[in-house]
Amino acid sequence: MKKPKYQIIIDFIKEKISKGEWAIGSQIPSQRHLAKMFEVNRSTIIIALEELMADGLIEGIAGKGTVVTNNTWTLMGSGFSTNWNGNVTQGIHKPSVSTVQEINDAESDNRLIQLSKGELSPELFPLKEMQDIVQKVSEQLTPFGYEEPKGNLKLRQTISSYLKQRGVNVSPSSIFVVSGALQALHLISIGLLKEKSTVFLEEPSYLYSLSVFQSAGMDLSGVPMDNKGVKVDSIFQTKETGRNILYTIPTFHNPTGILMEEERREELMEYCIREQIPVIEDDVYRDLWLDNAPPEPLKAKDRHGNVLYIGSLSKTLSPGLRIGWLAGPESVIERLADLKMQLDYGSSTLSQLAAEKWLSSGMYEHHIEHVRNQLMIRRQRALDALEKYLDAFAVWDIPKGGFFIWVKIKPAFKVKKLFEKALSKGILINPGSIYKENEGQFVRLSYGFASLDEIEKGIYQLSEIIKDNNK
Known part of the structure; x- marks a missing residue:
């Protein structure tokens, strides 16, 4: 029975x-x-x-x-x-805020329209090319054990060449392979900063949705932005030298999509060198430019070892590879590599070998051109849908790259309610509150993951939710 x-x-x-x-x-x-x-x-x-x-x-x-x-x-x-x-x-490590936990759980639900995910759609995953590379790597395998603390030397040499093409001239010995950008941030938080240090960062910022620095006893201090990037004249040191650091995403900022202009980059670097504020440059979205190539990284202007530069293949190729890198002074790289060995004894050898093949064979550059073309189509579909369905209820800027459109909902409708209603209707969005957007009126919409039809359907459904509320 x-x-x-x-x-x-x-x-x-x-x-x-x-x-x-x-x-x-x-x-x-x-x-x-x-x-x-x-x-x-x-x-x-x-x-x-x-x-x-x-x-x-x-x-x-x-x-x-x-x-x-x-x-x-x-x-x-x-x-x-x-x-x-x-x-x-x-x-000692603080939990994610409840909304972030809810989003993390919901992002694994394939039934939802994912307008939240900061990653490429499975439609853009180069399956055949990945199969070919993994096969080539497997055919050349010899017995392997743990990699050296900084990561596979051949991969670091290839990353050095890759960065040189983007204006960053660093030796393989100053590059450290990590399991994604988040691990780099975690290692910096426990390995380089004194307790009660201050981390300056854009407000809003992706970093507010994590607890990595707060869990290590650091304070976050938000700095306002305009459409040219972080406002340098709003950075105020309140502690002695050695207790401050700046975290920034200058290229296609998460969540706002803002691209820091060249003049602002120069101003920021001059200020940080003068005030002896080290910089963490999170540059994981650089290759996702859509209109024009962005200005050179802050690290390209660094002659004093002031910038710790983070890159990754997670946003452009595959988050499943878990391959990123950190470039900085050798003493810093060696310190953090030692900490990583204590945590996991190094990133996957197979992933490192596959990443090296991607970057050295020319396949990565070919792939990223295809990704840019597809993201332009996706961005346009999202912008058209916003214009068609949400023009009366919201305003937004056109991003020049990355995945995200930062949408301001007009005050008649609170975003917290929109998030909950949308989730109940099978649509996942990221409310600006998780990035410390204090007005409570912004959402981050991603056009990177959902299908074209889902992008339009999801934005239409958001407009219907707002309309129903206004009746």
């Missing part, structure tokens, strides 16, 4: 609790999440939860939702289980 739906849900939750996967003190998923997971009405979820409460396994607690209070073992015996819920809030 087929079990009723509520009993299936009860059995599922009991199994999670009995295995210790949902430990005592932990919060179980929301009713909405469970209803979506089992494709049932919330009333069915409520019936299941009420029975589990009657069994003494869960309890509703004000401000915490529904939490696990017992498991089958503690109900059967006199022993006590570890309450991990107390421990998970005591670690």
